[in-house]
Amino acid sequence: MQNDPQRAKIKCPVCSKKFIPKSFHIEKLIMDTKESIIGTRIVPEKNALDQTEIKPMNIVRKVWVTFCPICGYTLRFIAEIAKKELIEKEGKSLLSFNEFGTHYFYNLYSFPKPYMDYTNYFDETIKDIISDIKQSLTNIHIEKLGSLSRGFYTEKVDPFKSLIRFYANLKEYCVASNDNPKKEDLDQKVNESPFPDQLEDLLRETRKLRNKVVHESYDLNQDDIELIKGAFKSFVYYLVSVELTKLNLKSRIDNIENGIINKENVFWAIRRFLSDEVGKILEFPDYSNKILNPLLEALKFPKKFYS
Numbered sequence: 001m002q003n004d005p006q007r008a009k010i011k012c013p014v015c016s017k018k019f020i021p022k023s024f025h026i027e028k029l030i031m032d033t034k035e036s037i038i039g040t041r042i043v044p045e046k047n048a049l050d051q052t053e054i055k056p057m058n059i060v061r062k063v064w065v066t067f068c069p070i071c072g073y074t075l076r077f078i079a080e081i082a083k084k085e086l087i088e089k090e091g092k093s094l095l096s097f098n099e100f101g102t103h104y105f106y107n108l109y110s111f112p113k114p115y116m117d118y119t120n121y122f123d124e125t126i127k128d129i130i131s132d133i134k135q136s137l138t139n140i141h142i143e144k145l146g147s148l149s150r151g152f153y154t155e156k157v158d159p160f161k162s163l164i165r166f167y168a169n170l171k172e173y174c175v176a177s178n179d180n181p182k183k184e185d186l187d188q189k190v191n192e193s194p195f196p197d198q199l200e201d202l203l204r205e206t207r208k209l210r211n212k213v214v215h216e217s218y219d220l221n222q223d224d225i226e227l228i229k230g231a232f233k234s235f236v237y238y239l240v241s242v243e244l245t246k247l248n249l250k251s252r253i254d255n256i257e258n259g260i261i262n263k264e265n266v267f268w269a270i271r272r273f274l275s276d277e278v279g280k281i282l283e284f285p286d287y288s289n290k291i292l293n294p295l296l297e298a299l300k301f302p303k304k305f306y307s
């Protein structure tokens, strides 16, 4: 990584200062036609090239352009050249021609951006962080939770069925996070888990409802269903916040080297991912208020990102 030439700083040939380019843009070169061979117009004016006796070996068609932020000197690097080659070679033909009985054509070669610029460093940082977040969400089976959530909120699955699925999920989590998974009942497991008191209470209440339905032929009313949904939402929030807190996102962003990457944009990019991508998976109707904003606060994001 460290020896990657794209990561090197550019040394300005005028002021000798080293810098990371803010950005590059591509410039297409249109050359004058009649003055000289070098000044041959290339594409698409075929006639212009035909006017010269001996065609140039290499024609620069596009360049990467950036400038030194200290002295303003403009630097150019090859982005695309057309090389004169014998006709038998394979390649994308730009223009074939006959020169003193030999057939040539111009073959195009492209060159990548010579150095990473601010955008590349930013994209790389975001990609790393998002990939860690994705891994954390995979650890808590976010897709499964999303399908449960859709059952509760959008697909209108029978609430009791959703409750049973929710409990299967909860049990799985408790077993997985328990160092000594003995045969105990779920209440005991919930008691031994590090759930916050409020979530524990909600889970106990939903457990009572479940037993009432199973043992006493009780029918869930609207309040019961809301309670179950609330418990499920708290459970999901707990899982997501615990898992993402482990990533220490705030200090990771604070530790990004100053000057190259706009840290505020990193916060925004993470917020957008959690809002759009994760929000789409979970599909809670009040996702922003109940999950996203408290989550960003728990992750110690600056206040402006959640208020």
Ligand SMILES: [Zn+2]
Residues within 6 Å of the ligand: 012, 013, 014, 015, 016, 017, 068, 069, 070, 071, 072, 073
């Ligand atoms: Zn300079």
